[in-house]
Amino acid sequence: MKAAVVTAYGEAPRYLDLPEPRAVGEHELVVEVLAAGLHPRVRMQAEGSHYTSSAEDLPLVPGIDGVGRGPDGRLWYFMSLGARAGSMAERTVIDTRRALMLPESTDPVTVAGTLNCAIASWLVLSRRIPFEKGHNVLILGATGGTGQMSVPVARHFGAGRVIAVGRDTGRLAALPGVDDIALLGDPESVARVGAEVDVVLDYVWGEPAVAAMTALVQNRPEPARPLTWVQLGEIAGAQASVPAGLLRSSGLQILGSGQGSLGTADMATEIPAVAAEIARGTFAMKTTAIALEHVEEAWNRPADSSSRIVLTAGS
Ligand SMILES: NC(=O)c1ccc[n+]([C@@H]2O[C@H](COP(=O)([O-])OP(=O)(O)OC[C@H]3O[C@@H](n4cnc5c(N)ncnc54)[C@H](OP(=O)(O)O)[C@@H]3O)[C@@H](O)[C@H]2O)c1
Incomplete structure (x- = not known):
């Protein structure tokens, strides 16, 4: 063959x-x-x-x-x-x-193109963190395939505000279901729209993620409010230098989600529900x-x- x-x-x-x-x-x-x-x-x-x-x-x-x-x-x-x-x-x-x-x-092509993108955030919100309805979600790298699918997934799990952050304002503004947008290269704008964020889905990592994290954490009206930063991708760099003070001075917690931190059984258990939503047209x-x-x-x-x-x- x-x-x-x-x-x-x-x-x-x-x-x-x-x-x-x-x-x-x-x-x-x-x-x-x-x-x-x-x-x-x-x-x-x-x-x-x-x-x-x-x-x-x-x-x-x-x-x-x-x-x-x-x-x-x-x-x-x-x-x-x-x-x-x-x-x-x-x-x-x-x-x-x-x-x-x-x-x-x-449609085999739609499922093969969509399921992997949608399941990344689905697993985070269903299994990796104790996500609650009403929690506000910020997506770093929201114009990518996995970032785009994170918007309807967050909505599906009852997110409060959904904020999309990326490199292209036009494409961010065109994303359906988003409450606010900010530019990755403008950390102050990320801090402005993200003051009350509870969960960050980070597909970017590297320096841009640290710049956004620093601005967000340093401008929180309630510094101790829990902020769960979920590291999923490394499209802007595999390394990130996170200032120690950010962790001591705030409710910031960083954890990863992917193969190893989640088992094959977690994925196998969640796949039917994701596939059902794809069949329903919730994600495509x-x-x-x-x-x-x-x-x-x-x-x-x-x-x-x-x-x-x-x-x-x-x-
Ligand atoms: N852990 C998991 O479970 C899991 C699951 C799926 C994917 N991922 C990871 O998540 C990441 C993104 O996946 P994807 O499917 O969304 O990829 P994708 O469809 O190829 O999109 C790439 C995204 O990254 C942005 N980007 C590219 N280069 C960048 C840079 N130098 N600085 C900042 N942003 C940059 C793109 O912005 P533009 O749209 O402006 O080009 C786009 O938003 C990858 O690292 C992937 O391996 C992880």
Whole structure:
């Protein structure tokens, strides 16, 4: 079969021949992959820069999730089994305990493009922190796929005010369901709109996040009011120097959310509810479908955070 294959970290995957996958365990099954999202996490996997990356994973088939059709014709959303069974292949092995059967009417491309984006904030608000209805949420990196989906997810969980922070005022203003916006490069504006924020979903990290955090914390009318800063992404940098005084002088708490701080069981438990909301139309990422055979071209396209690339194969 054909698959996208990374043979050296940092190089775009190539469309190569690989042996057919085989199901071994009692919960395993080979599916024809229909759609697999090219998420930032998948790029990190192919660059070898994700914290789970290892040189022993090479050569690897990228892709952390996807939608496929089983031998009996049923549709599945699945989380991939690891580097050798990535979703960017004509066929792959899935474990049905890390998968969800989907209704036949499901659009595979929409689910493959949206679920990973929506589940990041969903897991935070449902499992990682004790989120309460009425809590105000600020999203750093709100124009990205995961940031955009955080707005309806926060609404779904009963957020009070939802504040979107990013680099582009026009795109921030166009986000539906947002109460206030601020520019990432203008920390004072972040502090102004975020005075009463309870939870920050941070997809940015690096210096811009620390600048926003400093301005926010130093301008809180009630410094001791709890402020839960959830570190999710590192699109502006993997390192951040947080001034010690910020933590001692305020109700600021920082924690992360991702693979490791949440278990596979947490994800598997929440996937059905997220998929149901996608089916209902509550969340839908704009997608750009590209055939798997054009994987190199898809990889080398200029970044466009308004639309998620989804590689498609089969029928
Ligand atoms: N922990 C988790 O559970 C989890 C789950 C999903 C994603 N993530 C992580 O979250 C991050 C964002 O993912 P995504 O799906 O939203 O990505 P995306 O769709 O590619 O969007 C990237 C976002 O980052 C912004 N950005 C890019 N470069 C930047 C820079 N130098 N400074 C500030 N902002 C910058 C973009 O702004 P523009 O729109 O202005 O270009 C956009 O908002 C990634 O690091 C990803 O790995 C984590």
